[in-house]
Amino acid sequence: MRYIGRFAPSPTGPLHFGSLLAALASYADARAHQGLWLVRIEDLDPPREQQGASALILSTLEAFGFDWDGEVIYQSQRSSFYRDAVDQLQQQHQAYRCSCSRKQVSNRTGGIRYDGHCHALHPPHAQACAIRAHCAAGSIELHDAIQGPAVYHLARDHGDFVIQRRDGLFAYQLAVVVDDAAQQISHVxxxxxxxxxxxxxxxxxxxxxYTRPDYAHIPVATSSSGQKLSKQNQAPPLDAGNPVPALIAALEFLGQQPDAALRDASASELLHWAVEHWSMASIPKTRGLPWSGD
Known part of the structure; x- marks a missing residue:
C-alpha cells in the first residue's frame, strides 16, 4: 500500500510555529517514504473562521517550500458525504439523536463523560438535537509510532460523543474519519x-x-505557562518572508539536528535535507515541549 499523508489545518487564522511542526513532520515523513502529501482545509465551523485565512495558509505553505499533491480539499464542500455517514451510523443503530445541552450533561455527570441519557430516550423528531455516536463496550488498542502503545475504554472513560451538532454542523471527529478514508490516507x-x-x-x-491509518503524534509546542501554541492563544504568525529560521527551529524541536551550514540554505533546500535525514525515532517521546519563540 502506498504511503499517503496529509496536513489538515483549520482556517481560523494564519499558520504559527505549532502549525509548522505538524506540516513539517507530516511532509518529511511522507516524502521520506516516497509517498504523497495532501493538503485539506478543515473549514467546518464558519463562525470561527477568518476571512482569507485559507488562501493565506496555502500561500504560507508555498513560501516555506512545501509542495503538495493533487487538489486541496475543503471540508465545507463535502457535507453530503458526512450526511451519508451519519445516516449509515443511525441505520446501523450506532448513532442516535440527543437533546441534552452541555449544561444538562455537566449537571448530571460533572462534565467528565456523557452518561447515555438519550440513548434509549428517543427525543421527539420535532426537537432540535445533536447526533451522538454510541461507544461500544470493550477496548481500543493504539500503537502510536511516537507515543507508544495505549489501551482506551471509550464507553467507560469517554462516553458517547457528538458527530453532528445541534445547529447542523458536522463534528471534526466524523469529518476527519470520512475524509481520511476518501483520500486513502495511510499515515496520520x-x-x-x-x-x-x-x-x-x-x-x-x-x-x-474503513481501514485504520497508522498514527504518529508529535509533541506540541507550549508557552511558558504550559498552554499549547494556538491561534486562540494569539500565537504569532509565521513570517512568510523569512522562512528559514522557523524551519530550522522546527527541525530542532523535532530532534532532527540540522547542520549549522543550513542556516544559509533556502527553504526548499532545508526541506530536501529534512526528507533525506528524516528520523521518526529522533522525535521526543513527550506530548508537549516549551517553546519560547526565540
Missing part, C-alpha cells in the same frame, strides 16, 4: 493534542468499515 502525523481524540476516530472507522 499530527500534534499530540489530538492523541486522546484518536480512539473516537478508530471507533467510527470500525463502524463505517
Amino acid at each position: 502525523v499530527r500534534g499530540s493534542d489530538l492523541l486522546d481524540e484518536t480512539p473516537c476516530q478508530i471507533q467510527l472507522q470500525r463502524y463505517l468499515g
Whole structure:
C-alpha cells in the first residue's frame, strides 16, 4: 500500500510555529517514504473562521517550500458525504439523536463523560438535537509510532460523543474519519493534542468499515505557562518572508539536528535535507515541549 499523508489545518487564522511542526513532520515523513502529501482545509465551523485565512495558509505553505499533491480539499464542500455517514451510523443503530445541552450533561455527570441519557430516550423528531455516536463496550488498542502503545475504554472513560451538532454542523471527529478514508490516507502525523481524540476516530472507522491509518503524534509546542501554541492563544504568525529560521527551529524541536551550514540554505533546500535525514525515532517521546519563540 502506498504511503499517503496529509496536513489538515483549520482556517481560523494564519499558520504559527505549532502549525509548522505538524506540516513539517507530516511532509518529511511522507516524502521520506516516497509517498504523497495532501493538503485539506478543515473549514467546518464558519463562525470561527477568518476571512482569507485559507488562501493565506496555502500561500504560507508555498513560501516555506512545501509542495503538495493533487487538489486541496475543503471540508465545507463535502457535507453530503458526512450526511451519508451519519445516516449509515443511525441505520446501523450506532448513532442516535440527543437533546441534552452541555449544561444538562455537566449537571448530571460533572462534565467528565456523557452518561447515555438519550440513548434509549428517543427525543421527539420535532426537537432540535445533536447526533451522538454510541461507544461500544470493550477496548481500543493504539500503537502510536511516537507515543507508544495505549489501551482506551471509550464507553467507560469517554462516553458517547457528538458527530453532528445541534445547529447542523458536522463534528471534526466524523469529518476527519470520512475524509481520511476518501483520500486513502495511510499515515496520520499530527500534534499530540489530538492523541486522546484518536480512539473516537478508530471507533467510527470500525463502524463505517474503513481501514485504520497508522498514527504518529508529535509533541506540541507550549508557552511558558504550559498552554499549547494556538491561534486562540494569539500565537504569532509565521513570517512568510523569512522562512528559514522557523524551519530550522522546527527541525530542532523535532530532534532532527540540522547542520549549522543550513542556516544559509533556502527553504526548499532545508526541506530536501529534512526528507533525506528524516528520523521518526529522533522525535521526543513527550506530548508537549516549551517553546519560547526565540
